[in-house]
Structure formats: C-alpha cells, structure tokens
Amino acid sequence: KQEVTQIPAALSVPEGENLVLNCSFTDSAIYNLQWFRQDPGKGLTSLLLIQSSQREQTSGRLNASLDKSSGRSTLYIAASQPGDSATYLCAVNAGGTSYGKLTFGQGTILTVHP
C-alpha cells in the first residue's frame, strides 16, 4: 500500500528566505505526482504536476523535482512571501485502473512572517 510522508510537518521562516518542502513515497510505481496548496477552510489548488517520466516542473517562484527511483519529491519556494503561508500537500497518482486515486501526505504548514 502506497504511503506518502511529508517533512517537516510545520515550518516558519522570515520573508525572503528560500525553502524546501519534502515528500517521500513508498511505492515508486507512480503515474504522476502533484503539489497542492490549501488555505484554511478552503479547497486545494494544484500548483505543479510532474509526470513519472519528468524530473522537474517550474512555475514562477516554485520548482518541484521528482526522483522516482528513490521515492522523493521536493518543492522549492524561492524568495518566500507572507502570501505563501498555507498548507502544502503532495499526492501521488498510481495510474492505470487506479487513475485519480491519489494518495496524499499529511501536509506541511508553512508560515512566512514579515
């Protein structure tokens, strides 16, 4: 059974700092991996999706990498801002007949203070 772990559980940084969020998964047979952002009491917003054949994806100040063989993904946030404060979740998609059955990590709560 796939298990997804995110480290750290919470992170507090000063504005402007570069930071890395980690995600690890136990079964490397994945179809893709997504990083999401969730604001309190809200739904999830997809940030980046990495296909299993890709090594990284970039969007603005965000960069996500994937090392499928080692079961790891990282989300890099450059020049963090207070507006980046949210919970960040990673999720892996097994694909095939299980497509869409995402397995989520517990999330990293990020606080960026001015």
Add this chain to the structure above:
Amino acid sequence: DGGITQSPKYLFRKEGQNVTLSCEQNLNHDAMYWYRQDPGQGLRLIYYSQIVNDFQKGDIAEGYSVSREKKESFPLTVTSAQKNPTAFYLCASSSPPGHSNEKLFFGSGTQLSVL
C-alpha cells in the same frame, strides 16, 4: 467561470439522519472524486467515478453512498451508518489519463458537523 461548486459550505447532521452533499462541475471532466479531510491528516478517498453511471469505492467508503447520473454532478450521501461523519469534505474532478491537462481540480469544500 469554469469550476467545481460544492454546497452547502456548512452542514449539520442530527443523529440517525442522512445528509447529501452537492458537487457540480462545468469543466467537462469525465472523472469525479470525493475526499474526506480530518484535522492534521491528509485527504482520504471515499468514492470516485470515471464515467457517468459508474463509480467505485475508495479507501473509506463505509457509511457513504454516491450516484453519477449526469456528467456534471456527483452527490455524496452521508448515511446514519457513518458513525464519525464530522470532517471537511472535498469534491474534485479531472480529465482522463493522457489528456493535456490531467490536474485534479477541487471545490471549496463542505464542513459537516454532528449536532
């Protein structure tokens, strides 16, 4: 605007009562999903549907039921058999594998509480 609409935003259930959460999407997505989120935990899949008139159980389907009579709609019923229904419920949809945009899109959620 294209998106996923969940209603209501807050819902209260009395003991022994069935309640239905609504999820509607106008993204023309084939697949739809229901997830449950408990405080401090990741999301867990309740039910999913990859096509109209078909749906499959997820990891925690007991005490829940769904229907998929229309492509746009995927309502979730929380039955009286679900003994711990208090949670944040999220509906999502996606395009099929191989589509140019395979991301999952989520609604804004329904917070269900027990009276």
